[in-house]
Amino acid sequence: MLIMDLFExxxxxxxxNSKYVSGFRVTCWRMNKMRHxxxxxxxxxxxxxxAESGFDQAKMDDIANVAGVAKGTIYYHFKSKEExxxxxxxxxxxxxxxxxxxxxxxxxxxxxxxNALIHAQIQFFIENQxxxxxxxxxxxxxKERQQLFRKRIREYMQLIEQILQDGKxxxxxxxxxxxxxxxxxxxxxxxxxxxxxxxxxGKELEIEDDSVTVMVxxxxxxxxxxxxNSNQN
Amino acid sequence: MLIMDLFExxxxxxxxNSKYVSGFRVTCWRMNKMRHxxxxxxxxxxxxxxAESGFDQAKMDDIANVAGVAKGTIYYHFKSKEExxxxxxxxxxxxxxxxxxxxxxxxxxxxxxxNALIHAQIQFFIENQxxxxxxxxxxxxxKERQQLFRKRIREYMQLIEQILQDGKxxxxxxxxxxxxxxxxxxxxxxxxxxxxxxxxxGKELEIEDDSVTVMVxxxxxxxxxxxxNSNQN
Amino acid sequence: MLIMDLFExxxxxxxxNSKYVSGFRVTCWRMNKMRHxxxxxxxxxxxxxxAESGFDQAKMDDIANVAGVAKGTIYYHFKSKEExxxxxxxxxxxxxxxxxxxxxxxxxxxxxxxNALIHAQIQFFIENQxxxxxxxxxxxxxKERQQLFRKRIREYMQLIEQILQDGKxxxxxxxxxxxxxxxxxxxxxxxxxxxxxxxxxGKELEIEDDSVTVMVxxxxxxxxxxxxNSNQN
Amino acid sequence: MLIMDLFExxxxxxxxNSKYVSGFRVTCWRMNKMRHxxxxxxxxxxxxxxAESGFDQAKMDDIANVAGVAKGTIYYHFKSKEExxxxxxxxxxxxxxxxxxxxxxxxxxxxxxxNALIHAQIQFFIENQxxxxxxxxxxxxxKERQQLFRKRIREYMQLIEQILQDGKxxxxxxxxxxxxxxxxxxxxxxxxxxxxxxxxxGKELEIEDDSVTVMVxxxxxxxxxxxxNSNQN
DNA sequence: GATGAATGAGAGTTCATTCAT
DNA sequence: GATGAATGAACTCTCATTCAT
Numbered sequence: 001m002l003i004m005d006l007f008e009x010x011x012x013x014x015x016x017n018s019k020y021v022s023g024f025r026v027t028c029w030r031m032n033k034m035r036h037x038x039x040x041x042x043x044x045x046x047x048x049x050x051a052e053s054g055f056d057q058a059k060m061d062d063i064a065n066v067a068g069v070a071k072g073t074i075y076y077h078f079k080s081k082e083e084x085x086x087x088x089x090x091x092x093x094x095x096x097x098x099x100x101x102x103x104x105x106x107x108x109x110x111x112x113x114x115n116a117l118i119h120a121q122i123q124f125f126i127e128n129q130x131x132x133x134x135x136x137x138x139x140x141x142x143k144e145r146q147q148l149f150r151k152r153i154r155e156y157m158q159l160i161e162q163i164l165q166d167g168k169x170x171x172x173x174x175x176x177x178x179x180x181x182x183x184x185x186x187x188x189x190x191x192x193x194x195x196x197x198x199x200x201x202g203k204e205l206e207i208e209d210d211s212v213t214v215m216v217x218x219x220x221x222x223x224x225x226x227x228x229n230s231n232q233n
Numbered sequence: 234m235l236i237m238d239l240f241e242x243x244x245x246x247x248x249x250n251s252k253y254v255s256g257f258r259v260t261c262w263r264m265n266k267m268r269h270x271x272x273x274x275x276x277x278x279x280x281x282x283x284a285e286s287g288f289d290q291a292k293m294d295d296i297a298n299v300a301g302v303a304k305g306t307i308y309y310h311f312k313s314k315e316e317x318x319x320x321x322x323x324x325x326x327x328x329x330x331x332x333x334x335x336x337x338x339x340x341x342x343x344x345x346x347x348n349a350l351i352h353a354q355i356q357f358f359i360e361n362q363x364x365x366x367x368x369x370x371x372x373x374x375x376k377e378r379q380q381l382f383r384k385r386i387r388e389y390m391q392l393i394e395q396i397l398q399d400g401k402x403x404x405x406x407x408x409x410x411x412x413x414x415x416x417x418x419x420x421x422x423x424x425x426x427x428x429x430x431x432x433x434x435g436k437e438l439e440i441e442d443d444s445v446t447v448m449v450x451x452x453x454x455x456x457x458x459x460x461x462n463s464n465q466n
Numbered sequence: 467m468l469i470m471d472l473f474e475x476x477x478x479x480x481x482x483n484s485k486y487v488s489g490f491r492v493t494c495w496r497m498n499k500m501r502h503x504x505x506x507x508x509x510x511x512x513x514x515x516x517a518e519s520g521f522d523q524a525k526m527d528d529i530a531n532v533a534g535v536a537k538g539t540i541y542y543h544f545k546s547k548e549e550x551x552x553x554x555x556x557x558x559x560x561x562x563x564x565x566x567x568x569x570x571x572x573x574x575x576x577x578x579x580x581n582a583l584i585h586a587q588i589q590f591f592i593e594n595q596x597x598x599x600x601x602x603x604x605x606x607x608x609k610e611r612q613q614l615f616r617k618r619i620r621e622y623m624q625l626i627e628q629i630l631q632d633g634k635x636x637x638x639x640x641x642x643x644x645x646x647x648x649x650x651x652x653x654x655x656x657x658x659x660x661x662x663x664x665x666x667x668g669k670e671l672e673i674e675d676d677s678v679t680v681m682v683x684x685x686x687x688x689x690x691x692x693x694x695n696s697n698q699n
Numbered sequence: 700m701l702i703m704d705l706f707e708x709x710x711x712x713x714x715x716n717s718k719y720v721s722g723f724r725v726t727c728w729r730m731n732k733m734r735h736x737x738x739x740x741x742x743x744x745x746x747x748x749x750a751e752s753g754f755d756q757a758k759m760d761d762i763a764n765v766a767g768v769a770k771g772t773i774y775y776h777f778k779s780k781e782e783x784x785x786x787x788x789x790x791x792x793x794x795x796x797x798x799x800x801x802x803x804x805x806x807x808x809x810x811x812x813x814n815a816l817i818h819a820q821i822q823f824f825i826e827n828q829x830x831x832x833x834x835x836x837x838x839x840x841x842k843e844r845q846q847l848f849r850k851r852i853r854e855y856m857q858l859i860e861q862i863l864q865d866g867k868x869x870x871x872x873x874x875x876x877x878x879x880x881x882x883x884x885x886x887x888x889x890x891x892x893x894x895x896x897x898x899x900x901g902k903e904l905e906i907e908d909d910s911v912t913v914m915v916x917x918x919x920x921x922x923x924x925x926x927x928n929s930n931q932n
Numbered sequence: 933g934a935t936g937a938a939t940g941a942g943a944g945t946t947c948a949t950t951c952a953t
Numbered sequence: 954g955a956t957g958a959a960t961g962a963a964c965t966c967t968c969a970t971t972c973a974t
Contacts, residue, residue: 519842520755520840520842521755522753522754522755522756523755523842577926577927580926599839599840602839603836603839603840606832606835606836606839606893606897607753607832607836609752609753609756613900616897623894630926633926637928638927638928639926639927639928640924640925640926640927640928641926642916642917642920643913643916643917643920646891646895646913646914646917647917647920647921649890649891649894649895650887650888650890650891650917650918650921651887651921652890653886653887653888653889653890653891653893653894654883654884654886654887654890654921655883655886656886656890657882657883657885657886657887657889657890658879658882658883658886660839660886661856661882661886662879662882664839664849667846680876680879681879683875683876684875684876684879684880684883685883687875687876687880688880688883688884688887688921688922689921689925689926690925690926690927691873691925692873692922692923692924692925693810693813693863693866693872693873693874693922693923694810694871694872694873694923695870695871695872695873
């Protein structure tokens with residue numbers, strides 16, 4: 001029996017009732033931060049424009065236009081383009097971590113926890129495709145600013161690493177180089193989703209789409225099965 | 234016996250005698266393109282500057298300074314910043330594909346081929362860290378230009394996918410969703426290396442460094458072992 | 467006997483009991499204009515901020531902050547930044563003129579009147595250093611607005627000129643080009659004080675400071691003695 | 700006999716053949732700095748625009764228009780508005796100092812030297828009226844940048860002070876508080892000229908104008924005569 | 933072939949002013 | 954009377970690109 005079948009029925013992601021808060025859809029029953037309404041409008045516009053064009057190409061004018069406010073209004077609420085972007089990314093990464101933590105915490109078994117993590121991460125990225133693009137395209141760059149994002153992403157990877165180590169200690173997981181493995185797993189799931197998103201050029205990938213299931217299955221297969229056929233031995 | 238031990242002695246990467254051609258170290262006995270000397274100087278400078286700053290932040294002035302040529306000279310050889318960058322990326326991706334193909338072609342067994350691919354890709358990125366940064370930070374973005382790079386990266390992923398399918402057909406590999414799996418594998422290896430490169434902040438990661446072995450082992454473990462301990466059954 | 471000894475004991479400046487009214491210290495028993503309290507608070511803040519930064523660099527935000535009122539409140543009481551500034555300068559110049567007139571009027575002898583004027587002007591600038599900076603840095607500029615200030619400063623210079631002409635007519639003063647002389651005298655006293663104020667960078671020059679006496683002596687010496695030694699003849 | 704008659708015939712200012720170099724008319728047979736032609740054009744335009752509007756109100760666009768170059772050209776030669784302005788002021792103050800030094804050095808007698816200084820300064824300001832406005836309106840302000848100008852102006856005042864002290868020591872001059880006196884003399888001559896320039900609103904004050912003589916006479920009278928009539932004793 | 937001074941469209945940012953509350 | 958969020962015109966500065974030499 002494949003481990004990937006383990007949760008097929010039982011588990012429910014903490015993603016119901018998700019709603020847009022401050023630009024990207026925040027899932028997991030996350031508290032709505034109460035915030036000035038205009039700030040939220042700007043956040044949403046910023047996510048869209050930054051995701052479309054990347055940090056450098058994004059113009060404050062465009063963000064203002066999309067938000068339907070004057071350019072000055074953005075600067076009334078954010079000190080600079082940089083700060084707006086950072087606030088965005090911080091909130092994004094925090095949301096990812098919150099969401100995944102919440103889903104993982106439902107299980108105590110490392111295998112189940114890892115499974116939940118994979119599922120949550122993929123689903124989070126699908127539900128927040130703009131953020132996914134932004135995160136993964138801006139997190140790897142050499143600019144000063146991007147070092148901060150990598151720091152925060154490392155926090156997320158430590159989540160993974162912790163599960164791996166727990167499982168190793170309890171003997172339930174077979175793990176070597178847990179630190180490296182964590183980033184490999186993060187990379188596998190992230191690039192897979194990103195690649196899928198881009199292959200849809202234009203249309204948004206729907207959360208109900210079968211490909212979500214396919215992606216989850218793929219990563220689970222990678223983690224919990226050997227690609228070598230057992231009848232090879 | 235772990236598959237990852239399979240090649241420990243025997244196989245030799247096609248990476249000996251690598252030399253810098255046009256800016257990034259090109260491995261695998263790749264033919265030196267014969268080119269105008271100035272063009273090569275510019276290429277090398279461009280790789281460095283683009284890798285340091287990303288496409289948007291990189292200034293033609295800086296490239297000219299690093300290259301030690303006048304700004305006009307760059308424009309004599311390249312139509313635009315865009316074209317210079319594209320030429321760079323194209324050559325980079327082509328080098329990656331060449332290198333990996335050459336190493337994979339040494340084996341006929343899908344498992345060994347996959348193994349060789351992993352090894353080659355990781356080593357290529359370590360030997361060409363600047364290119365690695367550039368490739369992975371510029372390939373995921375929504376700009377027009379980046380779509381072309383993704384197209385070329387997809388070529389590389391198809392290399393992986395082909396091996397997976399061959400192994401599936403021959404019964405040697407246990408594969409589902411080979412298309413998705415290919416990008417997951419690419420992502421795992423890429424992000425792992427990138428993460429390692431960035432964790433060295435400042436110093437360059439040496440090819441002799443143990444961490445290279447660690448990274449190869451990590452990906453192989455992910456591919457060829459189940460993270461579930463067999464004694465779990 | 468030097469004329470500069472003439473008044474050493476006897477005369478008392480009209481500057482006792484000076485108090486701050488509308489931002490700069492107003493001396494000479496000047497009537498407190500009864501004014502809306504908020505207006506005075508704003509005036510005081512404005513003097514400070516304008517003196518620190520000059521007209522152009524001064525921000526309405528800063529004035530509002532220093533005053534502890536909302537920006538809108540300033541606009542409720544003053545039509546514009548320009549008007550606020552003009553009101554300030556007008557009041558400042560008016561204070562200077564009032565103060566000097568009052569002190570001069572104590573004497574009937576042109577020499578004594580001139581002497582009193584010098585003393586009063588220097589002391590006024592020392593007691594209102596911020597105003598002094600503002601006055602002298604904003605009065606000489608080519609902007610439209612500054613022409614108005616120059617006009618008012620000319621009023622002050624006419625005070626000087628009148629004394630000179632009176633003395634000339636009565637034969638008590640030896641004067642040529644009284645109009646030009648008036649501005650030279652104004653310049654000598656003003657720049658001397660300003661230079662002194664700036665040489666104290668940071669600390670405020672105290673009214674009790676000896677340098678006040680020194681400055682008064684210096685200008686008197688310039689006016690009432692020849693720099694040529696009499697034994698030169 | 701009045702000292703102000705002393706030089707009426709004999710002395711010749713080092714101001715013949717003056718020509719514009721880098722924006723303001725440089726007198727005193729000063730060497731033409733050999734400089735890129737465009738830089739000079741920009742300098743001249745900058746002097747004009749800065750003198751018309753002051754630093755803050757001056758727009759780089761205007762300078763570019765007046766100079767007949769593109770805005771970018773200014774930035775090709777000067778790092779910033781600030782730097783352009785500083786270069787201008789530095790050169791201006793240096794020119795003043797050079798010119799005055801040269802004229803003063805023709806005489807050995809402190810009285811004659813002081814006389815030459817007055818004459819040279821007034822003539823310099825008349826020949827470089829734009830610079831005069833700029834210098835005197837920007838030198839007294841509280842901005843960081845202006846502290847540098849004051850420092851340089853102090854250099855000039857030290858020239859005056861040195862003459863005063865020399866004369867005091869040789870017994871030829873009757874001086875008290877030479878430091879303060881120096882700035883008073885500077886102020887008298889400067890404000891006198893500035894006041895005159897502004898009173899011509901519109902037309903340029905010509906160097907041949909009688910008022911130049913009047914101004915020189917006025918300051919000399921102030922210095923070398925007592926305003927008190929001798930028959931007062 | 934190579935140069936680098938010149939260009940100018942375009943971007944981020946500032947801030948006096950307004951006005952609904 | 955007082956507020957402060959919102960505005961948008963205006964400004965400085967950047968930098969890819971051009972072209973005369």
